[in-house]
Amino acid sequence: MTFKSGRHFLQIPGPTNVPDRVLRALSQPVIDHRGPEFSRLSLEVLDGLKKIFKTSGAVVVYPSSGTGAWEASLANTLSPGDKVLMFETGHFATLWRNVAQRLGLDVDFVPGDWRHGVDPKIVATKLEADSEHAIKAVGVVHNETSTGVTSRVADVRRAMDRAGHPALLLVDTISSLASIDYCHEEWGVDVTIGCSQKGLMLPPGLGLNAISAKALAASKKARLARSYWDWEPMLSDNKNGFFPYTPATNLLYGLREALQMLFEEGLDQVFARHKRHAEATRRAVNAWNLELLALDPQECSPSLTAVLMPDGRGADTLRTLILERFDMSLGTGLGKLKDKIFRIGHLGAFNDLMLAGTLCGVEMGLAMSRVPSSKGGVAAALDYLSSTAH
Numbered sequence: 591m592t593f594k595s596g597r598h599f600l601q602i603p604g605p606t607n608v609p610d611r612v613l614r615a616l617s618q619p620v621i622d623h624r625g626p627e628f629s630r631l632s633l634e635v636l637d638g639l640k641k642i643f644k645t646s647g648a649v650v651v652y653p654s655s656g657t658g659a660w661e662a663s664l665a666n667t668l669s670p671g672d673k674v675l676m677f678e679t680g681h682f683a684t685l686w687r688n689v690a691q692r693l694g695l696d697v698d699f700v701p702g703d704w705r706h707g708v709d710p711k712i713v714a715t716k717l718e719a720d721s722e723h724a725i726k727a728v729g730v731v732h733n734e735t736s737t738g739v740t741s742r743v744a745d746v747r748r749a750m751d752r753a754g755h756p757a758l759l760l761v762d763t764i765s766s767l768a769s770i771d772y773c774h775e776e777w778g779v780d781v782t783i784g785c786s787q788k789g790l791m792l793p794p795g796l797g798l799n800a801i802s803a804k805a806l807a808a809s810k811k812a813r814l815a816r817s818y819w820d821w822e823p824m825l826s827d828n829k830n831g832f833f834p835y836t837p838a839t840n841l842l843y844g845l846r847e848a849l850q851m852l853f854e855e856g857l858d859q860v861f862a863r864h865k866r867h868a869e870a871t872r873r874a875v876n877a878w879n880l881e882l883l884a885l886d887p888q889e890c891s892p893s894l895t896a897v898l899m900p901d902g903r904g905a906d907t908l909r910t911l912i913l914e915r916f917d918m919s920l921g922t923g924l925g926k927l928k929d930k931i932f933r934i935g936h937l938g939a940f941n942d943l944m945l946a947g948t949l950c951g952v953e954m955g956l957a958m959s960r961v962p963s964s965k966g967g968v969a970a971a972l973d974y975l976s977s978t979a980h
């Protein structure tokens with residue numbers, strides 16, 4: 591291994607760069623999780639998270655990855671054999687479907703091409719046809735991290751309302767929370783799933799559920815087996831700032847600092863920053879003459895961009911070269927997109943010059959590996975960034 595000078599560029603779409611302020615907050619001494627200081631800390635972060643999810647309802651925080659928060663959303667609201675409507679928007683939607691099936695749910699998985707988001711018209715058609723109300727929940731991945739496609743959750747909600755269907759709406763915001771505007775309450779979402787390692791700028795280790803009153807009522811009747819994920823003891827202990835088991839103490843210190851940073855910047859500015867960086871990235875991709883995986887411009891993700899390799903060229907050869915030569919990690923193609931795409935993460939703690947450096951690394955990598963492409967992507971992005979800087 592040759593010595594790498596300077597900072598690694600972590601441009602995968604999560605885990606994302608952890609800001610120095612958060613790293614310092616994480617490094618505080620561990621405290622007693624049954625003492626008064628911890629209780630103040632957790633009440634503060636639980637309150638702050640409500641502003642991030644845009645809800646006045648409960649938010650729970652598990653010491654877990656996002657997959658745990660997926661399982662919690664299903665295990666707390668549904669019963670064995672319940673029918674669930676899900677959409678094959680990409681790799682993560684498929685993994686969530688697998689979790690549901692393993693829990694004993696009956697999933698209607700609407701096929702997709704991994705280049706589009708959830709079609710609200712299909713939601714309406716499926717629910718209107720379900721006059722018996724056999725479908726108990728609709729599961730949507732807001733931002734498909736494997737494809738860089740964002741689904742229109744508010745439109746899905748409207749479709750459900752128009753169909754007059756009582757199914758719960760469960761939404762995965764793992765790579766959109768605190769990066770792409772999201773309104774748990776206003777959009778009538780019943781359970782929103784999130785985690786720490788993306789827009790919240792923390793290391794992996796916290797899984798989140800935001801819970802509506804309707805989801806809470808459903809949880810009283812839901813019969814799927816649950817223990818670790820059970821909302822009930824969590825919500826009961828959280829009232830006083832405590833947890834039913836040992837929480838991830840130091841991650842909560844980091845969370846407090848990350849929330850503070852997001853509020854200092856202002857959520858609207860955070861969302862605008864992500865959109866602007868995504869637009870600059872797409873301009874670079876167009877100038878390189880490469881193809882975006884996302885086919886519908888209104889569904890292009892503000893938090894990451896997936897790029898198709900031309901002429902059957904392997905994406906992983908390019909990624910390896912960029913890692914070895916420029917010390918930058920780009921996202922790999924997942925599932926059936928393995929080796930066919932690379933993903934540029936532009937979410938979390940990120941700024942114009944970090945994006946410029948990222949795009950420089952890609953453009954140099956494309957040239958060095960002789961991938962058929964044009965020059966000028968960086969210039970196109972810089973033109974856009976400089977003309978929109980304020």
Ligand SMILES: Cc1ncc(COP(=O)(O)O)c(C=O)c1O
Nearest residue numbers: 655656657682733735762764765
């Ligand atoms: C959209 C989405 N959902 C779920 C997950 C699973 O989260 P985890 O790997 O933290 O379990 C990921 C991980 O990247 C994701 O991007």
